Amino acid sequence: MVEVKEAVPENEEPISRSREANWPAVLFFIHIHLLSLYGLWLLIFEVKLLTLLFFFTLTSVAILGMTTGAHRLWAHGAYKASTGLRVTLMLFQTLAGVGSIYDWVQYHRLHHAHFATEDDPYDYNKGFVYAHFLTRLRKLSPQQEKLKSAIDMSDLENDSIVMFQKKAYWFLYAILFALLPLNAPLEYWDDTVLSSVFVVGFLRYLIVLHASWLIDSAISVWGLRPGEKSPPDSNTVFILTKTFWPHYHYLVPYDYKSGEYGTYDCGCSSAFIRVWAALGLATNLQTVETHTIQKALADAARTQKDLKTCIDEAVVNQKLPEEHYLKRG
Numbered sequence: 001m002v003e004v005k006e007a008v009p010e011n012e013e014p015i016s017r018s019r020e021a022n023w024p025a026v027l028f029f030i031h032i033h034l035l036s037l038y039g040l041w042l043l044i045f046e047v048k049l050l051t052l053l054f055f056f057t058l059t060s061v062a063i064l065g066m067t068t069g070a071h072r073l074w075a076h077g078a079y080k081a082s083t084g085l086r087v088t089l090m091l092f093q094t095l096a097g098v099g100s101i102y103d104w105v106q107y108h109r110l111h112h113a114h115f116a117t118e119d120d121p122y123d124y125n126k127g128f129v130y131a132h133f134l135t136r137l138r139k140l141s142p143q144q145e146k147l148k149s150a151i152d153m154s155d156l157e158n159d160s161i162v163m164f165q166k167k168a169y170w171f172l173y174a175i176l177f178a179l180l181p182l183n184a185p186l187e188y189w190d191d192t193v194l195s196s197v198f199v200v201g202f203l204r205y206l207i208v209l210h211a212s213w214l215i216d217s218a219i220s221v222w223g224l225r226p227g228e229k230s231p232p233d234s235n236t237v238f239i240l241t242k243t244f245w246p247h248y249h250y251l252v253p254y255d256y257k258s259g260e261y262g263t264y265d266c267g268c269s270s271a272f273i274r275v276w277a278a279l280g281l282a283t284n285l286q287t288v289e290t291h292t293i294q295k296a297l298a299d300a301a302r303t304q305k306d307l308k309t310c311i312d313e314a315v316v317n318q319k320l321p322e323e324h325y326l327k328r329g
């Protein structure tokens, strides 16, 4: 479970909340979207089958590195991983090209710590386009920078694999993300330079970027809006079933079953974590059983305490059966 340090002392003067444009990011995103269009045409009509398979494999592996690695393992401590698995997930995450695990986790924890407030860089109240994309075109405000530097990152600072990647990030990025993938189609199965650069280069980068951004903006797509009548009587049922409700992730971020893309307990990433657990590579899988959530809801209604506090208290007394990850639900 990840704690966030208390941020701004009350007697301090307010700091600016305005966010300047990040022009290098603006130019980069315009170019990568335009260049990927040609990559898409090549993907459909030109590339060799092996390049296609290579493209899908690299994309899937990078997304797995983001969901099971950067998000569930490192940002939320949803399970513990062996050294070998952590090295593998670090390499997978490098293939996403979204910056080091350390930097990504710091932003994601800032998002959780100030969720749906003005200081949340991915505030879903401003709409999907803002939370997903427009926010990436701006630097953090001085206020957000200050809050970011107050985020507790000590667990990652004690993780030698994360810190190695942070130090060697641009070297790893150049070799693993760019040079090796771009070279493979030319070297091993004689595809064209255009296919390699536009499909394995630009198009892959674009898809992985959007998949990574969705981890922060998914709630705008699959979450419920305030007052939404689905189901008609109460939205509470979504907490009970932990389904179709990314809001659950913001209440219980350490549940390893919370899918990044609107699912609970049925995605590929959860399946991979279960397999790793069965192989002994992943341990201490965190989850909350339905009856624990029910108890927390009853406590919240009875004591008028905050639901998140009641869930955290109920989890302390929860006894998960051994090898609970082998059964669904």
Ligand SMILES: [Zn+2]
Residues within 6 Å of the ligand: 071, 075, 076, 108, 112, 249, 253
């Ligand atoms: Zn999260």
